[in-house]
Amino acid sequence: MKSHARVVVIGGGVVGCSVLYHLTKAGWKDVVLIERDQLTSGSTWHAAGGFHTLNGDPNVAKLQGYTIALYDELEKISGQSCGLHRSGGLMLADTKERMEWLKMAHARARYLGLETGLMDMKEAKKLFPLLEEKYFVGAMLDAADGNLDPSGTTHAYAKSARINGAEIYQKIRVTDLRARSDGGWDVITDHGNIRAEHVVNCGGLWAREVGRMAGIELPVLAMEHMYLVTDDMPEVVDYNKANGRELTHAIDFKAEIYIRQEGKGMLLGTYEKECRPWQPRQTPWDFGTELLQPDLDRIAPSLELGYQHFPAMAKAGIKRVINGPFTFSPDGNPLVGPVQGLKNFWCACAVMAGFSQGGGVGLALSQWMVNGDPGFDVWAMDIARFGEWATRSYTNAKVRENYSRRFSIRFPNEELPAARPQETTSLYDILVAQGAVMGDSWGLETPLWFAPKGVEPKNVVSFHRSNDFPHVKAECLGVRNGVGVTEIANFAKYEFTGPGAESFLSRLMTNRMPKVGRIILTPMLNPKGKLIGDFTIAKAADERFLMWGSSQAQKYHMRWFEKHLPEDGSVKIRRYDMSLVGLSVAGPKSREVLQKLTDEDVSNAAFKFMDHRGMDIANVPAMINRVTYTGDLGYEIWVAPEYQRRLYQEIMAVGKETGIINFGMRALLSLRLEKNFPTWYRELRPIYGPFEAALDRFIDLGKNDFVGREAAAREKEDGGTLRRVSMIVDAADADVLGDEPIWHDGKVVGWVTSGGFAHFVDRSLAQGYVPKDLARANGSFEIEIIGDRRRATIIREPLFDPEAKRMRM
Numbered sequence: 053m054k055s056h057a058r059v060v061v062i063g064g065g066v067v068g069c070s071v072l073y074h075l076t077k078a079g080w081k082d083v084v085l086i087e088r089d090q091l092t093s094g095s096t097w098h099a100a101g102g103f104h105t106l107n108g109d110p111n112v113a114k115l116q117g118y119t120i121a122l123y124d125e126l127e128k129i130s131g132q133s134c135g136l137h138r139s140g141g142l143m144l145a146d147t148k149e150r151m152e153w154l155k156m157a158h159a160r161a162r163y164l165g166l167e168t169g170l171m172d173m174k175e176a177k178k179l180f181p182l183l184e185e186k187y188f189v190g191a192m193l194d195a196a197d198g199n200l201d202p203s204g205t206t207h208a209y210a211k212s213a214r215i216n217g218a219e220i221y222q223k224i225r226v227t228d229l230r231a232r233s234d235g236g237w238d239v240i241t242d243h244g245n246i247r248a249e250h251v252v253n254c255g256g257l258w259a260r261e262v263g264r265m266a267g268i269e270l271p272v273l274a275m276e277h278m279y280l281v282t283d284d285m286p287e288v289v290d291y292n293k294a295n296g297r298e299l300t301h302a303i304d305f306k307a308e309i310y311i312r313q314e315g316k317g318m319l320l321g322t323y324e325k326e327c328r329p330w331q332p333r334q335t336p337w338d339f340g341t342e343l344l345q346p347d348l349d350r351i352a353p354s355l356e357l358g359y360q361h362f363p364a365m366a367k368a369g370i371k372r373v374i375n376g377p378f379t380f381s382p383d384g385n386p387l388v389g390p391v392q393g394l395k396n397f398w399c400a401c402a403v404m405a406g407f408s409q410g411g412g413v414g415l416a417l418s419q420w421m422v423n424g425d426p427g428f429d430v431w432a433m434d435i436a437r438f439g440e441w442a443t444r445s446y447t448n449a450k451v452r453e454n455y456s457r458r459f460s461i462r463f464p465n466e467e468l469p470a471a472r473p474q475e476t477t478s479l480y481d482i483l484v485a486q487g488a489v490m491g492d493s494w495g496l497e498t499p500l501w502f503a504p505k506g507v508e509p510k511n512v513v514s515f516h517r518s519n520d521f522p523h524v525k526a527e528c529l530g531v532r533n534g535v536g537v538t539e540i541a542n543f544a545k546y547e548f549t550g551p552g553a554e555s556f557l558s559r560l561m562t563n564r565m566p567k568v569g570r571i572i573l574t575p576m577l578n579p580k581g582k583l584i585g586d587f588t589i590a591k592a593a594d595e596r597f598l599m600w601g602s603s604q605a606q607k608y609h610m611r612w613f614e615k616h617l618p619e620d621g622s623v624k625i626r627r628y629d630m631s632l633v634g635l636s637v638a639g640p641k642s643r644e645v646l647q648k649l650t651d652e653d654v655s656n657a658a659f660k661f662m663d664h665r666g667m668d669i670a671n672v673p674a675m676i677n678r679v680t681y682t683g684d685l686g687y688e689i690w691v692a693p694e695y696q697r698r699l700y701q702e703i704m705a706v707g708k709e710t711g712i713i714n715f716g717m718r719a720l721l722s723l724r725l726e727k728n729f730p731t732w733y734r735e736l737r738p739i740y741g742p743f744e745a746a747l748d749r750f751i752d753l754g755k756n757d758f759v760g761r762e763a764a765a766r767e768k769e770d771g772g773t774l775r776r777v778s779m780i781v782d783a784a785d786a787d788v789l790g791d792e793p794i795w796h797d798g799k800v801v802g803w804v805t806s807g808g809f810a811h812f813v814d815r816s817l818a819q820g821y822v823p824k825d826l827a828r829a830n831g832s833f834e835i836e837i838i839g840d841r842r843r844a845t846i847i848r849e850p851l852f853d854p855e856a857k858r859m860r861m
């Protein structure tokens with residue numbers, strides 16, 4: 053074994069081997085992989101080997117498409133067969149809602165370039181004659197689905213990596229990791245040590261334990277998973293003979309099973325409700341290639357339904373039952389990327405679909421390590437998406453919820469209950485008592501909407517407009533016609549102090565820093581000139597800046613800030629998290645409310661739009677920004693948590709005369725729509741440039757040099773390729789949700805990023821991206837909402853207050 057290496061990859065499952073291969077492909081040769089036992093000896097060897105492209109996140113779906121396309125390349129390089137069966141896969145809908153879900157998935161596949169097709173059950177039966185038509189209402193075929201040989205595929209990655217110069221050491225266990233002062237790691241093993249510049253945790257079933265060696269507790273948990281393989285079935289043999297092809301895969305959402313041909317029989321796996329975590333605290337190091345005890349009783353409800361839906365299965369004998377563990381993160385997507393707070397420590401864990409995602413994970417991680425950027429939008433897999441609230445027991449509850457819902461529909465207005473409430477503010481009970489329907493915002497309970505007296509505070513889940521519609525409307529009108537208050541504790545908040553703070557922020561941000569007492573809005577770019585942040589920054593004093601951003605991106609942004617911090621200690625960053633909480637008071641009467649709570653002059657002349665002040669409000673020391681996301685006159689008031697209750701109660705007390713109302717996040721998002729304001733991770737993501745996103749006025753190319761400036765200047769010159777547009781949609785009873793295709797002249801030309809009903813202007817609105825030339829044309833567009841193409845018209849100005857007078861009144 054070498055004593056030095058640029059990279060040590062820990063773990064020789066499909067993911068570790070893919071990372072190793074992709075590192076060599078990206079040009080790094082001095083890379084090694086250490087495997088405790090032999091390649092595949094974690095969860096990989098007993099996988100069912102299925103693969104598919106469908107994923108709730110379009111960017112992950114793209115990476116799955118990459119993985120599946122990669123297998124031919126691997127076979128060619130390595131000479132090792134992956135045992136591919138590209139049989140296609142059917143998704144079987146048993147209800148109207150599931151069919152709507154399939155229609156949306158099919159629509160999304162259009163702009164992702166994936167080959168899917170909707171069909172009735174007669175056609176589906178031809179592809180999969182084992183099914184009983186009467187239990188289903190329709191189906192979707194995904195041509196890219198198939199299955200492979202897990203071991204052959206892992207070895208194909210490993211051989212390809214070796215051919216490219218990588219080394220693989222088996223039967224060696226990493227027992228500890230010690231951070232070095234030069235930013236590298238001493239990798240301690242039971243066969244000697246290696247000094248590495250970078251370490252990658254691909255520990256699979258032991259990813260948690262490898263994380264602990266570096267001092268972190270990863271939100272990952274293994275679950276038991278069962279599938280069975282039948283004896284040869286005459287129905288399968290006959291089909292193969294008659295058609296000269298294998299049966300397609302099928303997913304039966306109702307029975308919560310997947311089913312495919314295996315040899316001359318069938319393989320059937322379940323995601324059962326009665327699911328079971330495996331080794332919830334500690335995975336034993338001596339767990340080898342043994343299987344877990346099957347428990348058919350646990351999966352009996354799924355089997356019974358499956359046998360009804362596929363009667364030939366009931367007659368078939370069971371050849372073997374596999375029960376093996378594999379790992380999940382709380383939301384079911386992988387944990388990939390550098391870990392905030394650690395140097396040169398990377399993760400590629402919790403990959404629950406190694407044969408759909410392993411290639412994409414390897415590609416993204418290798419590019420991240422080699423080029424400093426994953427090269428794609430990998431937010432849905434980024435390890436930074438989980439905060440400190442994702443503890444071991446939180447993870448346990450969420451992983452069980454996720455596993456048991458693997459084949460359930462997640463509705464857009466659905467809030468999942470497990471491990472909640474996790475974080476609450478002091479207003480939680482007060483707001484709930486007033487009918488607040490709460491949602492989870494990066495671990496924090498946040499009011500979504502308020503049910504008036506007599507209305508049950510509950511979301512009726514749907515893809516269509518739902519029971520909250522009239523109440524969100526009332527909240528929007530209440531704000532626009534008077535004044536409303538909402539809790540904004542869920543925003544990210546940071547403080548930058550020190551003599552280097554201003555030049556640090558100027559170097560990272562595209563806009564010029566404000567003067568003391570003023571606020572700016574500014575995007576942040578990566579070196580390729582793509583959007584990686586969007587912030588509100590106030591200069592509170594010389595050498596002190598306050599900054600607000602997206603709650604979900606706190607760790608993602610901290611990781612970026614820490615990477616760029618000067619080493620001379622001239623800048624200090626504080627992430628406030630829940631040690632600073634806030635309320636937003638908005639609407640034309642908001643000044644009246646504020647003035648009643650302070651003896652400071654808050655008139656328009658004294659406290660202007662985009663001003664920042666420290667002042668006492670209702671006896672409470674507060675920091676106030678004269679800005680709100682509603683696009684109306686309004687204020688964001690920030691206080692220490694111990695003051696928030698008093699502040700809220702005083703605002704409500706003095707606001708009574710003015711008719712103050714509570715409003716929630718859904719009203720806030722509706723109000724921003726009629727102002728054409730973008731949101732982070734919908735309109736603003738690392739796949740768009742700032743001019744494409746129409747953020748021109750926040751990009752100051754004439755100020756100091758900043759990260760991404762050169763690329764931004766180029767984009768300004770050539771205009772990029774896309775343009776963010778806002779559209780009025782001729783919707784019926786369903787608005788856009790995001791990720792719908794935009795049609796023009798009978799072709800899909802773009803996609804929706806977000807939208808909904810804008811209640812004050814009484815229109816259904818959408819935002820999305822189309823090619824820049826089309827954005828200029830006044831052509832006719834259509835947006836596909838649940839299978840229906842609805843007319844959409846680009847609007848150049850916000851429908852509410854296009855001259856922005858209200859914010860300045």
Ligand SMILES: Cc1cc2nc3c(=O)[nH]c(=O)nc-3n(C[C@H](O)[C@H](O)[C@H](O)COP(=O)(O)OP(=O)(O)OC[C@H]3O[C@@H](n4cnc5c(N)ncnc54)[C@H](O)[C@@H]3O)c2cc1C
Nearest residue numbers: 063065067088094095096100101102226256257405406407
């Ligand atoms: C029953 C079952 C069916 C499945 N079906 C499918 C399917 O159809 N399709 C699909 O895509 N996925 C399926 N999966 C999931 C799939 O197996 C996983 O996604 C995949 O195996 C994850 O690979 P990995 O490399 O992350 O982890 P692992 O395979 O667990 O690999 C981790 C490796 O790291 C090594 N290691 C850990 N710690 C150390 C250390 N300290 N030192 C040295 N080595 C270490 C381990 O020995 C192990 O070999 C299934 C899983 C099961 C259990």
